[in-house]
Amino acid sequence: MIAKRSSNLMSQMRRGAIEYCVLALLRDRDMYGFELTRALSTAGGLVASEGTVYPLLARIRQDGLVETFWEASPQGPPRRYYRLTNDGRLALETFRDQWRQFRDTVDAIMKGSDV
Amino acid sequence: MTTNEDLDQIVNQYLTRLETALADLPPERRRQLIESITDHISEARVTLAVASEVALRDILDRVGQPGDIAAAALADEVTPEHPQATGSRRGIATGVAIVIVILIVLGTFLVSRSNTSVPTTTATVTTITTTSVSIPVPNVIGETLGTAESVLERDLFKVSVVFSCSGSGVPVGSVKSQGPAAGSSAAQGSQVRLFVTPVKGCP
Numbered sequence: 560m561i562a563k564r565s566s567n568l569m570s571q572m573r574r575g576a577i578e579y580c581v582l583a584l585l586r587d588r589d590m591y592g593f594e595l596t597r598a599l600s601t602a603g604g605l606v607a608s609e610g611t612v613y614p615l616l617a618r619i620r621q622d623g624l625v626e627t628f629w630e631a632s633p634q635g636p637p638r639r640y641y642r643l644t645n646d647g648r649l650a651l652e653t654f655r656d657q658w659r660q661f662r663d664t665v666d667a668i669m670k671g672s673d674v
Numbered sequence: 675m676t677t678n679e680d681l682d683q684i685v686n687q688y689l690t691r692l693e694t695a696l697a698d699l700p701p702e703r704r705r706q707l708i709e710s711i712t713d714h715i716s717e718a719r720v721t722l723a724v725a726s727e728v729a730l731r732d733i734l735d736r737v738g739q740p741g742d743i744a745a746a747a748l749a750d751e752v753t754p755e756h757p758q759a760t761g762s763r764r765g766i767a768t769g770v771a772i773v774i775v776i777l778i779v780l781g782t783f784l785v786s787r788s789n790t791s792v793p794t795t796t797a798t799v800t801t802i803t804t805t806s807v808s809i810p811v812p813n814v815i816g817e818t819l820g821t822a823e824s825v826l827e828r829d830l831f832k833v834s835v836v837f838s839c840s841g842s843g844v845p846v847g848s849v850k851s852q853g854p855a856a857g858s859s860a861a862q863g864s865q866v867r868l869f870v871t872p873v874k875g876c877p
Contacts, residue, residue, distance in 0.1 A: 574749075592710055593717040600736060608738025611746035613710045617703065618750045635720035635872055636713050636837035 577605060577612070578619050579658070582643060582651040585625065591638035592616065616641065624650055676727040679851045682838055682869040684727070685715055686853035688734050689836070689867065695740035699747055707747060708834075711737060716837040806861055813856030814849050819870050822849045830862040838869040846871045 577599070584590060584598055595616070596609040606612055619625050624647035632638045643651070689712060696704045718733040719725065737743075812829060814822035823833050844850050851869045854860050 591717075593714050596714065607742050607746070609714065609736050610711055610738040610743040613707055613714075614743070614747040614750040616710070617706060632717075632872075636716045638717070639710070639713065 573605060578615055578624075579651060579654045580605065581612075581615065581619065581641075582624060582647050582654075585641055585643045585647070586651065589640045589642045591630075591640045593638075595641060619647070623647075678725060681725060681727065681730050682836075682851040683853060684730055684734070685719075685836060685838070685869075686867055688715075688737075688740075690853075692740040692743065693865075695744040696747060698744070699751065703747070703751070707743075711743070712834070712836050719838060806863070808859045808861045810857050811852070811854050811860050811866055814852060814868065815856065816844055817849050818847055819849065819868065822852075822868055826866050831860070832863065832865045834865055834867050836867055836869050837872045844871060 580599065580602075581595065584595060590598070592613065596606075596612040599606050599612055600609045616625070620627060620641075623644055625641045626644050627639050627641055629637050630640055689708065692711065693704075693708060696707060699707070714737060715733060718736075719730070722729050722733075809829060811831070812825050814825055817825070819835065826833050838850060847870065849868045849870055853867045853869075860866070
């Protein structure tokens, strides 16, 4: 019961956080689907599998947080690159501030000190 | 020893399972998702030092179970176009049913009037039922992608392309293997997957 409760909470928190992790990975450079999903899956504990990231990429693209473009690859098929839009950058900065504040508050209470 | 053709067939089976799992997505979303994952697998295969079955299975494991991907896709599905799409499909089905009923009524009416109109009516009904006929899939192995596409599209098959770098002697930009296999029976309008060596070549 308690295990299930905590695993539900973790999966919801992950679901909410992953899209901002994608935006953060794209902050400094454009990435193509394979390297983006591989980076997330290598990070560990964040995504169930690489394939489950693609629906999320489609959604944040539809929401205008990222845009895509095609580029030829030195080997293999052409690559669809993902690039942060201005809205995406704004969403990332907003989340980062909120996340820091949220994390600090929770950490402080968990440690038993005054907030 | 697993041949490169066998490896392509493993990918083909995986993508077919994925397509089935994604059946509830709107067609356009489904097409894009399958395209993304197809490219992902091609990209992962290009980076392999040795194309073995174990390495390929590892790639597919990392991509994940089709059921998990479908669950993630449906959880992200927020666009209201889904019920509309179903509605319009139902509309088409109703339309076809009405046309068939009209033809049958018309046919019965004509038959009752004159025997000479029987062949005409039969011919019309036959045209409608041929839309889901199964025919042997043509062999396009070794053809350029452009030729293979026009051959298959002439036979009313849909074509999807998978870039694949594992071995085989066909020139770049040509079809190495196909699924379903040449000569096997498939419904017109169904999809034939072509495994193609990238024009840019392989490492």
